[in-house]
Every structure is written in C-alpha cells, then in structure tokens.
Amino acid sequence: MKMEYDIIVCGGGMSGLSLVYRDLLSGVWANKSILLIDKSDKSVNDRTWCFWENSISPFEEIIYRKWDEMCFFSVDNKSFLLNTGDYNYNMIRSIDFYNHTLDYLKSQSNLTILNDNIKSVTSIGNSCEVVTDSHTYHSEYVFNSIYDKPKLEEKHTYLLQHFKGVVIESNELNLDPKQIYLMDFRTSQENGNTFFYVLPTSETTALVEYTLFSDKLLEKEIYDKRIEEYITEVLNINDYKIIDSEFGVIPMTDYPFARADGNIINIGTVGGDTRGSTGYTFTNTQKTITKIINSYQSNGTPHYTEEHISLKHKLYDSTLLKVLADGKYKGHQLFTDMFSSAKASDVLAFLDSESTLKQDFKVIKSLIPQYFIKPFFQSWLDK
Numbered sequence: 001m002k003m004e005y006d007i008i009v010c011g012g013g014m015s016g017l018s019l020v021y022r023d024l025l026s027g028v029w030a031n032k033s034i035l036l037i038d039k040s041d042k043s044v045n046d047r048t049w050c051f052w053e054n055s056i057s058p059f060e061e062i063i064y065r066k067w068d069e070m071c072f073f074s075v076d077n078k079s080f081l082l083n084t085g086d087y088n089y090n091m092i093r094s095i096d097f098y099n100h101t102l103d104y105l106k107s108q109s110n111l112t113i114l115n116d117n118i119k120s121v122t123s124i125g126n127s128c129e130v131v132t133d134s135h136t137y138h139s140e141y142v143f144n145s146i147y148d149k150p151k152l153e154e155k156h157t158y159l160l161q162h163f164k165g166v167v168i169e170s171n172e173l174n175l176d177p178k179q180i181y182l183m184d185f186r187t188s189q190e191n192g193n194t195f196f197y198v199l200p201t202s203e204t205t206a207l208v209e210y211t212l213f214s215d216k217l218l219e220k221e222i223y224d225k226r227i228e229e230y231i232t233e234v235l236n237i238n239d240y241k242i243i244d245s246e247f248g249v250i251p252m253t254d255y256p257f258a259r260a261d262g263n264i265i266n267i268g269t270v271g272g273d274t275r276g277s278t279g280y281t282f283t284n285t286q287k288t289i290t291k292i293i294n295s296y297q298s299n300g301t302p303h304y305t306e307e308h309i310s311l312k313h314k315l316y317d318s319t320l321l322k323v324l325a326d327g328k329y330k331g332h333q334l335f336t337d338m339f340s341s342a343k344a345s346d347v348l349a350f351l352d353s354e355s356t357l358k359q360d361f362k363v364i365k366s367l368i369p370q371y372f373i374k375p376f377f378q379s380w381l382d383k
C-alpha cells in the first residue's frame with residue numbers, strides 16, 4: 001500500500017464523506033491521490049441530520065423527509081404555526097448518506113478507503129503526517145474531522161446539547177404528516193433548557209426527540225421516563241412501539257476552533273462548523289465545503305480567507321450562548337419570545353448566520369434586552 005498521498009482525509013463521518021464526495025464530483029480532486037481513513041465502516045444508521053433550508057441541498061436526492069410547516073409550543077401550552085417563508089425542514093438518515101457517498105467513492109480509482117484508528121495528525125512544513133495503529137502516512141494536505149474537546153479558557157462558554165430520540169410507531173398517532181414540532185417546551189424545565197422535537201415520518205411513525213441544553217448529562221433512565229411521559233400525556237398516545245432510537249451529545253461552545261493548522265484543514269465540528277447556540281452542523285459544513293471547492297477552483301489550494309460565518313454572526317452566537325448558559329433569561333422564555341414576536345423566517349436566517357441587519361434588528365427586538373447587555377460586551381471584548 002502507498003504511504004504518500006496528495007490528500008489524506010482523517011475521519012469519514014458527515015464532514016469527511018461530504019468533502020470527498022463533493023470535491024471528487026466537482027472535479028477539483030480529479031488528479032489527486034486521496035486516502036480516506038476512518039475507524040468505523042459506516043454500516044449503521046447512527047444518527048439523523050436535520051436542517052432548514054431555502055435552497056437546494058448538495059444531498060437533495062437522499063433527503064428522506066421534507067416538511068413545509070413548523071409549529072412551536074410554549075411551556076404553558078400556547079402553540080403557533082411558524083411563518084417560515086420559503087424555508088422547509090429536511091431530514092437525512094445517516095445510513096442513506098453513508099451508502100450514497102460510499103457507493104460513489106468506491107468507484108473512484110484515485111481514492112483509497114482505509115479502516116484504521118488514527119493516533120496523530122501533524123503538520124510539518126508544507127506537508128502532513130498521519131500515524132495510525134498500523135502505519136505512518138504522508139501527504140501535502142490533511143482534512144481533519146476528528147474531534148477532541150478543546151482546552152477551554154475561563155472566557156469560553158461550553159454547554160452540551162444532549163438528546164435521546166425514539167422513532168415510535170402507533171395507530172394512535174394524531175399528527176399532521178406535513179408539520180413538525182420544531183420546539184415543544186411542554187416538559188419539565190428543571191434540568192435546563194428542555195424541549196421536544198417531533199418529526200412525523202408517516203401516518204403512523206414519528207421521531208420524538210427529548211433535547212436539553214445544559215452542562216451535564218442526565219441518568220439514562222430520565223431520558224426514557226420523560227419521553228414516555230411526553231408521548232402518553234402530551235401526545236396522548238398509549239399504544240405505541242419504539243422501533244429505533246438515537247442518543248447524541250453535541251458541544252455548544254464559543255471556543256474559536258481553528259480552521260487550519262499549516263496544511264491541516266479542520267472541517268465539521270472540529271473546524272467550528274457546529275453553531276454554538278443551536279448545535280446545528282450539517283448546513284454549515286456544506287457551506288465550508290463550498291468555500292473549499294471554490295478555493296481550489298480559483299487558486300488551486302483549499303485555503304480561503306473569509307469564513308461563511310461572519311464576525312457579526314459569531315458575536316450574536318456567543319452572546320446567545322452566554323445568555324442560555326447563564327439561565328436568568330430562561331431558554332423556554334427566550335425562544336418563545338423570539339418565535340412569537342419575530343417572523344420565523346427571520347429567526348431561521350438569524351440562527352443560520354444568513355440574516356441581514358434589518359432581520360437582526362427584528363429578532364433582537366423580540367427579546368428582553370437587559371439579559372443581553374453584559375454577555376454582548378463580554379463576547380465583544382473576547383473576539
């Protein structure tokens with residue numbers, strides 16, 4: 001086996017596979033020798049990726065479900081249909097994503113796929129070294145998506161978005177298949193900002209996800225207990241079967257992840273593509289990959305200067321995260337104020353770092369200002 005490549009991709013999860021698939025498809029890697037290394041073979045449906053979008057996704061053909069309507073429930077049972085404009089909500093099952101990308105990648109003669117454990121990735125001058133359990137490889141560039149918790153300083157906020165999702169099947173399911181519950185706060189808030197997220201996938205099946213933003217995980221049984229309570233007491237379903245489940249923890253932080261270290265380019269969560277205040281990563285990663293492809297097309301390298309998340313949006317994100325972590329402005333109240341007063345399409349653009357100043361103003365106006373002053377200036381000084 002070769003030990004030298006033009007490009008080594010460390011981690012073939014969401015961002016690694018998206019990158020290799022899209023770069024090869026676009027032609028920018030046509031003449032490169034590429035090694036993709038992951039310790040797992042990606043044969044399990046281990047997560048679902050959901051995201052809102054008002055344009056065509058690079059993975060449009062594998063979107064499993066798409067919804068036009070999004071609904072919100074406050075803690076005191078007030079509900080409203082969100083005015084989401086031309087945004088829709090999409091779900092991609094990871095197994096469809098892995099199969100789709102890997103089927104294509106396996107037919108590419110300039111790509112080698114390796115299952116191995118990566119021990120270290122180092123940038124040395126204009127090249128990189130990757131050490132695995134079995135060999136040492138060299139390349140001009142490495143794209144890395146292997147996440148280690150960063151070394152935080154006191155000024156950084158770090159919360160966990162932890163969730164358990166179950167797919168239920170029931171003849172009692174009384175949900176509109178066109179509509180999702182984007183945030184349903186009709187559950188106890190005793191452990192932090194807590195909501196349910198409900199995605200009907202057919203007349204009789206739905207993904208029901210119990211989600212918390214907090215600094216520590218709960219005992220396993222509590223996730224199950226709360227899910228059961230919600231299904232029986234809020235959704236009023238007594239006869240149901242759990243046919244699938246997922247558990248996840250997503251870091252929510254304003255830690256400034258470096259995009260590059262010499263010729264190592266970080267992508268996905270470790271590249272800062274996870275939005276601190278929401279945990280959403282899929283869309284940001286695709287925007288990063290678009291930047292990388294454009295950069296190859298214009299200057300022949302993956303290095304680019306301007307990130308798609310502007311400094312202004314990083315400042316909003318850090319401020320919002322600090323307010324959520326502080327907890328004086330309760331998360332359920334904050335999101336209720338936001339979604340009840342501002343147009344949801346403006347909120348979605350704001351949370352996706354796509355908002356104009358006019359949209360920013362409308363979203364900021366919906367919130368109680370006193371809670372934001374100190375966190376805003378703290379975030380400003382730290383940037």
Ligand SMILES: Cc1cc2nc3c(=O)[nH]c(=O)nc-3n(C[C@H](O)[C@H](O)[C@H](O)COP(=O)(O)OP(=O)(O)OC[C@H]3O[C@@H](n4cnc5c(N)ncnc54)[C@H](O)[C@@H]3O)c2cc1C
Pocket residue numbers: 010011012013014015016037038039040046047048049050051116117118119145146147246247248249250267268269270279280281282283
């Ligand atoms: C259950 C779950 C659901 C999520 N749902 C959403 C969602 O709906 N929407 C959204 O936007 N985001 C979601 N996220 C957040 C985010 O999109 C995912 O975590 C996403 O997979 C991050 O992509 P990544 O490439 O950074 O990491 P990963 O997809 O985790 O890829 C990293 C890869 O590195 C490999 N690896 C790790 N260590 C080593 C090693 N030492 N050697 C070799 N290989 C290694 C892993 O096997 C993995 O394949 C979810 C996260 C989880 C956990």
